[in-house]
Amino acid sequence: MSFSIVGPHWRKPTPVASDRLAVHDLTPDQLQPISLQAVNGWDVRWQLMLFRVLLPVNTLMRFGVDPITLTDAQGRPALRAIPGEGANSIRLELYHAADAVDALVEMELADTPFNQLEVLWVAIQDPQSPRFDIDVTPDGTPTLRGILRRNLAAEEAALRAGLAPGQVRRGLGTLDRMAAHLESFMACLNQRQYFVQPLYYHTAVLFERLGFSYIYGQARMEEIGRGFAPGGELRARLDGATPFRAPALADTVRGRAWAIHDGVMGRDWDRVRMVKRLGLHAGVDTCPNVPW
Numbered sequence: 034m035s036f037s038i039v040g041p042h043w044r045k046p047t048p049v050a051s052d053r054l055a056v057h058d059l060t061p062d063q064l065q066p067i068s069l070q071a072v073n074g075w076d077v078r079w080q081l082m083l084f085r086v087l088l089p090v091n092t093l094m095r096f097g098v099d100p101i102t103l104t105d106a107q108g109r110p111a112l113r114a115i116p117g118e119g120a121n122s123i124r125l126e127l128y129h130a131a132d133a134v135d136a137l138v139e140m141e142l143a144d145t146p147f148n149q150l151e152v153l154w155v156a157i158q159d160p161q162s163p164r165f166d167i168d169v170t171p172d173g174t175p176t177l178r179g180i181l182r183r184n185l186a187a188e189e190a191a192l193r194a195g196l197a198p199g200q201v202r203r204g205l206g207t208l209d210r211m212a213a214h215l216e217s218f219m220a221c222l223n224q225r226q227y228f229v230q231p232l233y234y235h236t237a238v239l240f241e242r243l244g245f246s247y248i249y250g251q252a253r254m255e256e257i258g259r260g261f262a263p264g265g266e267l268r269a270r271l272d273g274a275t276p277f278r279a280p281a282l283a284d285t286v287r288g289r290a291w292a293i294h295d296g297v298m299g300r301d302w303d304r305v306r307m308v309k310r311l312g313l314h315a316g317v318d319t320c321p322n323v324p325w
Contacts, residue, residue, distance in 0.1 A: 067222040068144045070121045084114065084125060086218045087140065089210050096129035096137055096160070105130045117143065122153070129160050135202060136160070138211075150219065151228040157211055162203040165191035179294060180232065188294075189276045197287045198233045198294040212243045216311050226310045233302065235290035238323075240307050244314035250305030254319035257298070261289050261320075270297050286325050 072080060081103075090100045097106040105111045109131035115124040122143035126136040141154040166187045167179050176182045178199040191200060219227050229245065231237035237254060247254070260267030261283045268283045270292075277295035282288025293302055 064223040066148050066224050068121065068148055069123055069142055069150065070119075070144055072222070073116050073120045073123060080114065081112075083218070083221060084112070086221055087125065087211075087214050088112075088127060088138065089207060089214060092137070092157070092205065092207060092210075093127075098127070098129060098137070103127075107131070117141075124154075133160050135164065145228065149226065149228065150222065150224050151230070152215065153230070154232075155208075155211065155215075156200075157205045157207050158200070158202040159205055160202065163194065164202055165194065165196060166201070167191055167199070168201050178232070188291075192276060192291055195287075197235045198290050199236075208239060209243060212309070216309070219311060224311075226308050228306060228308050230306050233290050234293045235286050237305050237307065238286045238320060240309070241315075241317045241319060243309070244316075245307040245309045246315035246317050248306040248308055250307070251317065251319065253305065257289070257293070258320040258323075260298075261292075267292070267297055284323070286320065286323055289320075289323075 072083065075083075085100075085103075088100065088103075093100045093103075098104070098111050102108075103110065103112040105128065107130075111128050111131060113126045113128075115126070117123060122141065124141040125138070127138040129137045135158065136156075137158065137160050139154060139156040139158075140152070143151050143153050145151050167184055168176055170176060170182060170184050171186075174182065176184060178201075179188060188198070194203075196203060215227065219225075228248070229240055231240060234254075234257065237250070241254075257267065259265055262268065265283075267289075268280075271278045271280045271283050273279055275295055277291045278297060279288075282292050
């Protein structure tokens with residue numbers, strides 16, 4: 034028995050005269066990086082075309098957001114683009130419903146002084162999951178996601194629910210897809226790499242696993258890995274004095290992040306900066322075989 038991969042009505046295309054063809058070279062001699070400051074000056078329709086590159090269509094459809102009109106199920110606008118100070122940064126917020134408390138996707142991008150791009154913040158969360166108010170104190174004072182000050186009761190509840198520091202809702206587990214979208218976005222802006230400065234230990238590990246390398250901070254991350262390993266100094270400090278220092282937390286990335294957030298290192302979490310080069314996986318792993 035044999036069969037064809039083409040339908041019964043297939044016809045060979047009719048050749049087109051060469052003088053009717055217009056051939057365009059889409060590779061200019063020089064391509065200069067495009068800054069966010071320049072993008073902020075574009076017409077809104079071109080900005081929207083660019084920003085669509087960042088938005089995962091399957092996630093939009095899952096939560097009822099139209100990927101073309103970027104409106105919610107009631108037809109209300111779901112995407113907000115907020116230029117930063119000096120027009121060299123921008124914050125994007127995509128909501129599954131226009132009146133939702135928290136965004137489905139949050140992203141803040143900025144130009145560096147060297148005409149490169151840095152991702153200041155990215156979050157992809159389930160807006161319908163339980164909320165933990167780690168971003169405000171009980172009297173409503175902002176905490177900057179626990180960096181400036183802490184809501185300990187909310188953080189303990191988030192810990193027990195399986196969240197990591199900085200999370201107000203459960204994530205969607207799609208950061209790898211977002212990273213791929215970010216690479217396409219950077220390519221659209223003629224940028225060959227972009228930078229991140231992880232706000233927490235676990236985000237640095239996530240970026241490692243997505244192929245980032247370190248500008249600085251790798252030696253410190255390796256030191257942390259040794260500290261939480263059996264016989265390590267940081268593991269010994271997990272004495273159960275607080276919920277964030279339970280001994281079992283040494284054995285997961287998320288648990289280590291909570292302990293570091295709780296100050297187990299005796300110093301602030303900072304001085305880590307990373308870079309992602311388009312199409313390349315750096316292969317860095319400062320905590321091999323440690324589960325999430």
